[in-house]
Amino acid sequence: GEDVEQSLFLSVREGDSSVINCTYTDSSSTYLYWYKQEPGAGLQLLTYIFSNMDMKQDQRLTVLLNKKDKHLSLRIADTQTGDSAIYFCAEQGEGKLIFGQGTELSVKP
């Protein structure tokens, strides 16, 4: 069945780049998403990439997609303490989203 995997934790220092990785199994996915969840809040869509693209840049965020390896990554440049949150990767197939477990990003000053 469909499955999305992420590492659970990532810790970086303020000002460094963060790279959050995700692997998925459904090769028919049309869109892949990154959501951010701050403590006590719902999920906020950060960015997404269409499956026929291999890179998308949006200010400090860079999404890389390796469709052959079914690998998605989110790079956050110049990470700030306000970026501390849980980041969810999700793939969309057949009209529904399949989420990973989320990666908890901790940014130390």
Added chain:
Amino acid sequence: ETGVTQTPRHLVMGMTNKKSLKCEQHLGHNAMYWYKQSAKKPLELMFVYNFKEQTENNSVPSRFSPECPNSSHLFLHLHTLQPEDSALYLCASSQVHLAGGTDEQFFGPGTRLTVL
């Protein structure tokens, strides 16, 4: 709050209680979703409503009963829950296209449910 709202934000209930969670979307979307988020587990899709019709029920126990009276409102009725049902329940909405495909989902802040 705008977008997708959920009430209550926090709920504590006993196993014999009956309660309801409410979700409202102000985005003009035609699809709504219930998800369950438990600690350290992926989000679990529970129910999907497209154009007010339930199109998906992911093997959810009958103690959870959804209701979608119109495309803007979604309820989750709860009765005789178990402690393992304690979780964050998230509502989302999106626009589904008749020609196929769906736009991104927008999420509400969630209801933190504790079952004693």
